[in-house]
Amino acid sequence: MSGIITTKEYLVQSYEVDSHYNIFPEVILSYLQDTAMVQSEEIGMGIEYLKKSQLIWVLTRYHIKILKYPKHGETVRVSTYAVGFNKVFAYRDFKIENLKGETLITAKSQWLLIDGKSHKMLKIGDEFYKAYGIDKGSRISVCFDKLTIPEKYTFTRNFRADRRDIDFNGHVNNTRYIAWALDATPQEVLRDYNLCEFDIVFKKEVFLDQSIAVMTDITAIDNQLKGCHEIKNDQGETVCCINTIWKSAV
Numbered sequence: 001m002s003g004i005i006t007t008k009e010y011l012v013q014s015y016e017v018d019s020h021y022n023i024f025p026e027v028i029l030s031y032l033q034d035t036a037m038v039q040s041e042e043i044g045m046g047i048e049y050l051k052k053s054q055l056i057w058v059l060t061r062y063h064i065k066i067l068k069y070p071k072h073g074e075t076v077r078v079s080t081y082a083v084g085f086n087k088v089f090a091y092r093d094f095k096i097e098n099l100k101g102e103t104l105i106t107a108k109s110q111w112l113l114i115d116g117k118s119h120k121m122l123k124i125g126d127e128f129y130k131a132y133g134i135d136k137g138s139r140i141s142v143c144f145d146k147l148t149i150p151e152k153y154t155f156t157r158n159f160r161a162d163r164r165d166i167d168f169n170g171h172v173n174n175t176r177y178i179a180w181a182l183d184a185t186p187q188e189v190l191r192d193y194n195l196c197e198f199d200i201v202f203k204k205e206v207f208l209d210q211s212i213a214v215m216t217d218i219t220a221i222d223n224q225l226k227g228c229h230e231i232k233n234d235q236g237e238t239v240c241c242i243n244t245i246w247k248s249a250v
Contacts, residue, residue: 006042013072017072059109077098165208223247
């Protein structure tokens with residue numbers, strides 16, 4: 001049985017949309033992150049609890065499906081709930097609807113609980129089952145697609161993690177990686193296609209002033225495009241992998 005549901009409304013602002021008045025994908029992720037944080041705060045498992053307990057939640061995976069883009073000036077309703085825990089993994093789902101109840105975006109995510117001192121992953125304790133309304137006796141299995149990593153890339157762009165990229169945990173916020181991937185996508189793809197689905201696997205942290213390279217390959221599959229994006233740090237280590245699916249905007 002899934003946990004308690006938390007819902008929050010957002011008015012899409014002018015600075016959160018592109019030239020087509022569609023919400024930026026990174027803003028979608030910021031809404032998801034904020035709603036999850038609201039739930040944790042409401043049940044007493046938020047920032048202060050985690051700091052006191054020296055615990056950190058680390059996001060490891062996202063799968064996002066965009067059925068219809070929220071537009072500038074539109075109010076959307078974001079809902080989230082904990083699907084369940086599987087020893088060391090936690091799973092959380094999201095849904096974004098308009099005020100008519102039409103589903104616009106769905107998402108699922110996977111998390112690890114980390115010891116703040118040793119940075120070792122921890123088994124999820126009974127207090128989390130109780131707080132999030134999860135039956136400890138239930139067994140769950142959440143499947144994610146395996147990401148495609150091509151042998152070579154056709155487009156590369158370099159970035160540096162700056163002040164606005166860093167969150168309160170001291171590393172680059174998860175919302176920034178999809179923004180970097182889209183900034184490293186050819187302009188004709190951004191112009192002629194809409195991003196309709198993407199998968200992200202987070203592998204390593206990126207810190208302030210670190211240089212990163214985003215390598216992209218775009219291939220045509222039937223009537224869609226598939227993007228493969230690999231992000232590496234200045235040591236050549238892969239920090240994030242992203243697969244994107246694009247449909248024609250026409």
